[in-house]
Amino acid sequence: MKKTVILFILATIVISCKQKPKEDVEKANHVEIPATGQKVKTDSTQDFNFEEIPYTKADLGVFPFFTLPNGLKEMNKPLQKKFDICFFPVEGVMKAFEGKLYKANITNEEGIQFSQHYFEKSMDDYLTSIGAVKIFSGTITQDEFERYYKKDPNKGDEGDIGYADEQINVYAIRSKTQGNILVQYSSTNAGAKLNILQQKLLTQTISKITADDIIQDLVQTGKSILYINFDTDKSDITADGKEVVSQIAEALHKDKNLKISIEGHTDNTGDATHNKKLSADRANSVMEALVSQNILKTRLSAKGFGAERPLAANDSEESKAKNRRVELVKIN
Template structure:
């Protein structure tokens, strides 16, 4: 009888322990699920909209002047690197490609002639240097294909030198916040063939366009012998737009103020497209300006018009910015 009671008691104890263990295991499983759910929720909430540059401490390091970084020994920027006074660059803030504007430097990086490129050498050099000057890591990973599809058509430099921001790239982003040079964003990517580097010094846009006046035109004609104007026409046509007519009005006023002035109106284009077509178009545009001045009661005997197409560029046609400079009308003083 005593043996029976003892056996029953041990059995009850074993069952009780097993139930306790199962309850503890069930509790641990529930806790792990809860933590994972919280992590997912945090990641979803942590978007680019949550980013605040003021949360980052100022760096007190001397970082030099734009673009602030000399490449590691044995590496160089390939020809065609972009350096612009003002442009836009997209950086993956919490995985969302976010545009920042300011001074921009973008380059492909390769080994100097006779050297072998090392992916880890480039990455390690960049990481260590940036951290040494107080930079903060903002992102290290890949964006999704969906994110690339969302933003890439907004990037005017897509496909150019130093292009970063594809879904199969590991992108590393660092931010340096300074009191004297503002906010600086650096991103780079690399593989075993070469690297890419982007540096942006954030700055607000400053408008530099001013209205052309008759006084400006007369001053240029008297001091330089010519006045370079950017008169807007309809695309691939000689029709003067409303904005362009305002410039023509100022030309007419300049000629009315000085009855002795005679000018040659010269039309110019960039080198895009067929050369013969460009020359014909530039001549048609020059004549459109001449005819508009005659309508504004300027004696036609004081005017001549000729088109040169892309024969006389102001600057080389090696960028969209330079091509825009070459699409112009020049007034040349004849007497």
């Protein structure tokens, strides 16, 4: 009898050692799935694919595709660009998309208190009704914000979305006629922000300046404005600049009677006397380069005006770049 009891106890111990408690097995197999609205780790490798979204059957209208809910309005002039970049959270990682862009801060009409619930329900119901699919609802981490924000050229502008702990809702729309569209918004009881992007590829509009372009400008307006590259603060023409000079020479060879004044211009940075001399030296460099390409010097003259004749106010780098130019003026 004692031997039987001992054998039974030993068998129970062996079986017990081979079996893990059910709770431990469940813990070992359990995978954490982030709940909607919860912060998502930024090391996700999962990417969003528009091809997984079914085509909408709705008539979307024209960009930006829908109005604001009654009683709401744009706080200021919205940011609207024919082609730009906008960041949208995909699995908690801010991903850049390119295309036609609308960004706005949303507020209430006078006498109406802003309601976060009214705005969000209006947006969600309408977007769902036109076949939009919600692809994200949640926040991003501070680390993710620090990683991407300097890449956003519109950070701090109208309708700027994408800050740490900001609740963001993102919808995707796939249309056979309008292409891929992304809509994101964030809101509180103080107001809302709305971004709409119609995904597009860049249409390249930069083209080489040709002799025919120069002749056409001179015939139609008597002037051709060119941006010839020189070494910084020097009159030496760069390789790119020499390409433009070759086109000027070709234009002059095509029209043997054409005579031009080559006029150098600068922005207002630095000393005015220095700038005037620099612009004259650059105009002379262009003239000498043309002479070296068998253009008679009697058909040419060179002048420098420094910053005396700006095309635009010298109040930004973009405007200053417009003022650093060479003008060809027809003199016959």
